[in-house]
Structures are given as C-alpha cells and as structure tokens.
Amino acid sequence: MPRPIIYVLLVLVAVSLVPMGLLYRANHLPKNQPRLQVVPDMDQQFYYKAQTENPFFADGVTMRKPPAGTVARGMLAADDAYFRGIARDTIFVAEIPATVTRPMLDRGRERFNIYCAPCHGQSGNGNGMVHARAQALGEGTWTPPTDLTSQTVVDRPAGHIYNTIANGIRTMPSYGAQLSPEDRWAVTAYVRALQLSRNATPADLPVETRAALGQ
Amino acid sequence: MAPDNNAHDQGQSPGTGPDHHDRFVFPKWTNRLREAVAVAALGGVVYLVVLVAGVFSPQNSAIGYAPEQPVPYSHSLHVGELGMDCRYCHVTVETSARANVPPTATCMNCHKTVRTTSDKLAAVRKSAETGEPIHWTRVHDLPDFVYFNHAGHVQSGVGCVSCHGRVDRMEVVEQVAPLTMGWCLECHRNPDPNLRPREFVTAMDWVPEGDPAELGARLRAERKISPSVDCATCHR
Numbered sequence: 339m340p341r342p343i344i345y346v347l348l349v350l351v352a353v354s355l356v357p358m359g360l361l362y363r364a365n366h367l368p369k370n371q372p373r374l375q376v377v378p379d380m381d382q383q384f385y386y387k388a389q390t391e392n393p394f395f396a397d398g399v400t401m402r403k404p405p406a407g408t409v410a411r412g413m414l415a416a417d418d419a420y421f422r423g424i425a426r427d428t429i430f431v432a433e434i435p436a437t438v439t440r441p442m443l444d445r446g447r448e449r450f451n452i453y454c455a456p457c458h459g460q461s462g463n464g465n466g467m468v469h470a471r472a473q474a475l476g477e478g479t480w481t482p483p484t485d486l487t488s489q490t491v492v493d494r495p496a497g498h499i500y501n502t503i504a505n506g507i508r509t510m511p512s513y514g515a516q517l518s519p520e521d522r523w524a525v526t527a528y529v530r531a532l533q534l535s536r537n538a539t540p541a542d543l544p545v546e547t548r549a550a551l552g553q
Numbered sequence: 554m555a556p557d558n559n560a561h562d563q564g565q566s567p568g569t570g571p572d573h574h575d576r577f578v579f580p581k582w583t584n585r586l587r588e589a590v591a592v593a594a595l596g597g598v599v600y601l602v603v604l605v606a607g608v609f610s611p612q613n614s615a616i617g618y619a620p621e622q623p624v625p626y627s628h629s630l631h632v633g634e635l636g637m638d639c640r641y642c643h644v645t646v647e648t649s650a651r652a653n654v655p656p657t658a659t660c661m662n663c664h665k666t667v668r669t670t671s672d673k674l675a676a677v678r679k680s681a682e683t684g685e686p687i688h689w690t691r692v693h694d695l696p697d698f699v700y701f702n703h704a705g706h707v708q709s710g711v712g713c714v715s716c717h718g719r720v721d722r723m724e725v726v727e728q729v730a731p732l733t734m735g736w737c738l739e740c741h742r743n744p745d746p747n748l749r750p751r752e753f754v755t756a757m758d759w760v761p762e763g764d765p766a767e768l769g770a771r772l773r774a775e776r777k778i779s780p781s782v783d784c785a786t787c788h789r
Binding site (some may be wrong): 339340345354357361364365369370372373375376380381382383385388389391399448451452453456457467468472473475477479480481509511515516 | 580581582600603604607609615616617618619620634635637638640641644651653654658661662663665666667668669686688696697698723725727730752
C-alpha cells in the first residue's frame with residue numbers, strides 16, 4: 339500500500355479516537371461538574387424563572403412582591419377574629435372561629451407533624467428530635483420548646499396559639515409563611531386535641547371504651 | 554487476474570506496446586480492497602452506534618450530577634437523622650409547579666439558636682444579616698421547553714422518592730433519574746407501581762404491604778388518576 343494512504347488511514351484512526359476519549363471523559367467527570375449536553379438548543383431560554391436572579395430589578399429578585407398597601411381581589415383579610423385571632427383591641431378570641439371537623443383535625447395533624455413536631459415532638463410535649471439533638475450537643479443558646487399540653491398553653495385562648503403560629507413568640511420563629519390562616523386554625527385545633535388526649539381521665543372516655551378497659 | 558498485471562509488476566518496462574501505454578492497472582494491494590472496505594464499514598457503523606449511544610446516554614447527560622453547594626447542607630442529617638419532613642423546607646411542593654428551595658429564614662428558625670458559631674453556617678448567618686440570598690446551585694433542570702408540575706404529581710400520590718431517590722441518605726443532593734422524555738412516559742403509561750396514599754408522599758422508606766402495582770391500580774381507580782401522554786401535556 340502506498341505510504342500516503344497508510345498515513346491518511348493512521349491519522350483517521352487517531353482522529354476517530356478523539357470523540358471516544360471525550361466520551362470517556364464525560365463518563366468519568368467528577369460528580370460536581372455539569373453533565374454533557376450535546377444539543378443544547380432551547381434548553382436554556384432567555385426568560386426569568388422562579389428563584390433566579392434578575393438584573394433588571396434593583397434588588398435583583400425575579401419573583402416580585404405586590405406593591406405595599408395593595409390587596410388582590412378576594413384576598414382582603416378583614417375578619418380580625420379569623421385572620422388575626424383577635425376579638426377586639428388586643429384581646430384574643432377564646433375559641434376557634436370556625437367549625438372544627440374531622441378533616442380539619444386530620445389536616446391539623448399532618449401540618450403539625452411537618453412544622454411543629456421537629457421541636458415540640460409529635461405528642462406536643464416539647465421533646466422533638468431537634469430539641470433532643472440540641473440537648474445532646476449541649477447548645478447553650480437553645481431554648482427548650484414549651485410543652486404544648488402544659489396548663490399554661492391549655493389556658494391560652496385559641497387566638498393566642500393562632501398568633502404564636504402566625505407571628506412567633508419570644509425565641510420561637512414564625513410559621514406564618516408556611517401555614518395559611520386556614521391551616522393555622524387546623525393546627526390550633528389539633529393542639530387542643532393533643533391537650534385533651536394528654537390530660538384525659540378515664541371519665542372522659544365513652545362508656546363502651548371504659549368498659550373495655552375494665553374501668 | 555489478468556496476466557498483464559503480473560507482467561507489469563514484474564518490472565517489464567511499460568510502454569512496450571500501445572495497449573500497455575494507456576491502460577490503467579490496479580496495483581496488487583487493491584486486490585484485498587473489497588474486504589478491507591467491508592471491515593472498515595462495519596467498524597464505522599459500530600463506532601457510530603457506540604458514539605451516538607454514549608453521547609445521548611442519560612448516564613452522561615444527567616444522572617449522577619451532584620454540584621457542590623455554597624453551604625454544606627446535608628439532607629442525610631436533617632431528614633435522615635432529625636426526621637424532618639420535606640415540606641418543612643420545600644413548602645410549595647404540594648401547591649405549585651415548582652418546589653421552592655427554602656429561604657435563609659427557614660434555616661434560621663433553628664440556626665438562630667443551634668450551632669450558632671459553626672463555620673459551616675457562616676454563609677447562612679451572613680445571608681440572614683445582609684438579606685442577600687444564598688446562591689444554591691440547581692441540580693435538576695429540565696429543558697425550558699418542557700412543562701413539569703410538582704403539585705400534580707404529589708397530589709396524585711407520586712412519592713418524592715420515585716423521582717429523586719433516597720434524598721434522606723444524600724450528604725449532597727445527586728440526580729438519580731435521567732429526566733428524559735422516555736423516563737416520563739414510562740411512568741405516565743403505567744404509574745401503578747409508583748402510586749401511594751397521599752399521606753406517605755414524602756416518606757422515603759415507605760413500602761406498601763402487598764404488591765405496589767396492585768395498591769397502585771386500586772388508588773388509580775379510586776382517584777381517577779390517568780396521566781396523559783399527549784404531547785401538549787408536557788410541551789405547551
């Protein structure tokens with residue numbers, strides 16, 4: 339075979355190894371490197387998405403808040419008792435200003451276990467996982483979460499618990515951003531249910547259950 | 554082979570006759586050309602198949618991406634050990650298309666009083682002070698021409714674990730699903746094995762008692778779940 343042809347073939351073989359090498363490299367990229375993107379057409383389009391930076395606005399945030407003092411239609415939270423837990427002036431409503439139903443309690447339990455249980459524990463006695471860990475670590479700055487079934491909290495008006503969820507209290511952070519007014523009342527109702535169950539006596543049980551327990 | 558050729562190769566001076574003079578004669582090495590071309594063509598096809606398969610393999614284009622984050626936040630600690638629910642931080646996952654990455658305030662719920670002097674949390678404290686958000690690096694990213702909706706999936710009872718894997722064991726979030734169209738469609742055609750009761754969507758280690766497909770089929774019938782495979786569902 340003439341030399342030039344051999345050279346050309348050798349070069350071709352060598353060149354054909356390059357993509358394979360690149361492929362091998364792509365396959366063995368460190369995990370923190372972006373993956374291979376072969377046809378990037380329109381994968382990243384030039385519009386701004388939630389939680390991204392936006393140079394157009396002074397604060398650089400894409401997600402805009404409604405201007406101060408404006409209310410969206412149907413969103414006027416006029417009912418002080420329902421939306422702020424306040425009866426009049428600064429007096430909290432004593433009872434939940436909504437009908438407590440089974441679905442509401444179920445919802446309350448679910449939300450409680452998500453947002454409150456890490457600190458207050460699933461039974462509300464203040465012994466959540468985060469509290470236990472903070473104790474184990476000997477964190478001096480950690481305030482023990484209140485036992486929600488204690489007499490202090492039993493005596494609190496419902497509106498006070500609602501307000502605690504919405505705005506926080508002393509060292510407890512606010513959960514207003516995570517829980518809608520509806521959910522806050524559901525959680526309040528569930529806290530009441532926990533208090534009932536923790537402080538119950540046999541006399542509170544239905545007759546049949548009492549009989550079954552031999553009381 | 555024509556005897557002429559041999560004569561040529563044996564060094565008989567060409568040009569002894571008019572025939573020899575203007576006839577082109579293939580050199581001897583071309584005798585094996587046909588086989589050589591066949592082998593090369595076969596090799597080329599194999600080469601192309603390997604290349605195309607490799608280049609478009611999700612193994613290269615998606616799976617395993619685990620970028621370093623500005624804060625060494627660990628799901629394995631917060632979810633796996635402390636038992637936190639995904640929704641504590643990813644609040645919007647049930648109600649909107651996007652699952653939000655939590656704002657600094659969420660971290661400060663605890664870190665105002667827990668690990669207050671940790672170096673690992675310096676960036677979080679700085680962000681809380683200045684109001685400048687932490688710049689988390691995206692892990693999962695569909696092409697922008699695809700519409701995806703978390704609420705639709707989570708409300709139908711598709712668990713986070715079906716698409717994100719065992720996040721509760723990840724020190725650093727890693728993409729485990731290819732997020733290709735084929736992958737989406739595979740589940741849309743037969744979602745049964747991935748359906749679970751709504752209350753367990755965030756449970757990472759939940760497994761049904763019996764056959765997942767059987768439970769899924771029941772849940773699907775009960776709640777009339779029928780994922781669409783129309784193009785306009787995801788390309789709108």
